[in-house]
Every structure is written in structure tokens, then in C-alpha cells.
Amino acid sequence: MDKFIVLDTETTWDNRVMSIGAVVADALTCTPIEAKYYIIDPEYRAGGMYSDALIRKDVGNPIVCSRQKAIQDLLKCINLHKVDSVFAYNAQFDYCHLPELTGLKWYDIMRISAYIQYNSKIPKGIPHYSTGRLKSGYGVEPMLRLLSNDNTYFETHNALRDAVDELKIMRLLGYPPDKYIRL
Secondary structure, three states: OOOOEEEEEEEEOOOOOEEEEEEEEEOOOOOEEEEEEEEOOHHHOOOOOOHHHOHHHHOOOOOOOOHHHHHHHHHHHHHHHOOOOOOOOOOOHHHHHHHOOOEEEEEHHHHHHOOOOOOOOOOOOOOOOOOOOOOOOOHHHHHHHHHHHHOOOOOOOHHHHHHHHHHHHHHHHOOOHHOOOOO
């Protein structure tokens, strides 16, 4: 794989997708190549827990459009870059909310970052299950704080910013994309 895409969604109070953030990345360096940010209309008007994070100065101008147009544009980007693999943190959530993309190969970033046997930055003696997964503190915010040693980091819950942060987690973990576990 030469490139992959990292996706994040934010949902409304009634669990409909109100925004999609996507970052196409180079598989060798885990660095961004292209970013897309969609605010889904009319869904975003219903509001959600993170509605206040939809518009941010640091993400540029979002594409405000219907879900159908967002998916069409995203698929065009995916095809342009010849991407067949999607990465997401807690990927099952995004996978279930984006059935239009279930034909792609999906991988979960959390399945490596939250396990003591894969993440060498997890402190010794921290509570974990027999599988090696942490019992708590393995969300994007605590994980990026741990990996970057930056306790000032706060997750924005803006779909594009979160996708960029999830890509950063991949880069900091240091595993090539082909070492991640497929859904």
C-alpha cells in the first residue's frame, strides 16, 4: 500500500453523521497528502454533543453538502489516490456509520495503541485486561498525550482535526500500516 486514508465522524444527538474528516496519507511516512472535511446538511442542524467544534479556523473551509455529495466527493478522492485502506480510531464506530465505504479494507488504530504488547509507551503496571488492552485511558486524547508527552493536548472533536490527530498517533506508534489489524 502506497497511501491510505484516516477517517473520523462526528454524530448528532440521534446518532446520524453530521461531519466527516478525512486525511489521505503516505504509507511510508504517515504524513498527510490531502485533507477533506464535510459538514453534512441538513443533519448538522439537528445538533450533537460536539456541534460547537464543527467550524474551526484551523481546519479551513469545510464542504457543506448533503451526505450523498460528501460520499461522492470522498470516493472521488479515494479513487484519485488509489486508496483501498481506511484507518480510524475505534474503527467499528465509523465503519458502521459509513456503510457506503464498507467495500474498503478497514483497520483500527486503537487495536494497537491501547495494548501493552504493542505500545511501548504504556507505563508498566497500568491496569489492563488479560488481552493486554488497557482498562481505561485509551481514547484519542489520553493516548496522544501519552505518545507525544504533551499534557496540554485536548481532543477537539472536530472530525478533520481528529483524523489528523489519529494519523499522528499512527506516526508516533511507529508501526507501518500493514501491521494493523483489519476489521
